Amino acid sequence: MTHYCSNCGQPIVNNTKFCPNCGAPVPPLAEPQPEPQQQYYNQQPQQSYQASPDPGEKPNNRLGQAIALAVIFCVPLGIPGIINAAKVDALWKEGKYEEARSASRKANMWSLIAMGAGILFIFFYIFLIVAEEL
Numbered sequence: 467m468t469h470y471c472s473n474c475g476q477p478i479v480n481n482t483k484f485c486p487n488c489g490a491p492v493p494p495l496a497e498p499q500p501e502p503q504q505q506y507y508n509q510q511p512q513q514s515y516q517a518s519p520d521p522g523e524k525p526n527n528r529l530g531q532a533i534a535l536a537v538i539f540c541v542p543l544g545i546p547g548i549i550n551a552a553k554v555d556a557l558w559k560e561g562k563y564e565e566a567r568s569a570s571r572k573a574n575m576w577s578l579i580a581m582g583a584g585i586l587f588i589f590f591y592i593f594l595i596v597a598e599e600l
């Protein structure tokens with residue numbers, strides 16, 4: 467199918483974006499336009515945190531994180547993280563959303579403490595090895 471340049475009237479091959487005669491940009495051939503999808507974005511209104519009874523997303527229980535850090539780094543310091551992590555799901559199920567979030571934060575905090583202690587321990591260990599070599 468051929469159409470004609472709106473600027474100079476020369477015939478234009480289908481896939482050309484610019485007229486080969488005058489260089490005017492060629493409007494693309496009419497193609498079936500995809501349905502506008504804007505209504506999908508508007509279907510879920512933003513939820514206000516206080517106004518809605520919906521507790522929102524369950525906080526991460528950090529259990530895997532806590533256990534991994536306890537095993538890798540420093541078992542005694544990892545235990546509070548594991549305890550708090552284990553509480554998150556139970557508290558959440560009982561509807562104690564604020565306490566569940568708090569336990570999640572504590573689990574994360576203890577994980578960070580365990581990680582920090584573990585990293586210090588590793589540095590200290592490396593230092594001992596290096597000191598021995600001297």
Ligand SMILES: [Zn+2]
Nearest residue numbers: 471474485488
């Ligand atoms: Zn032209």
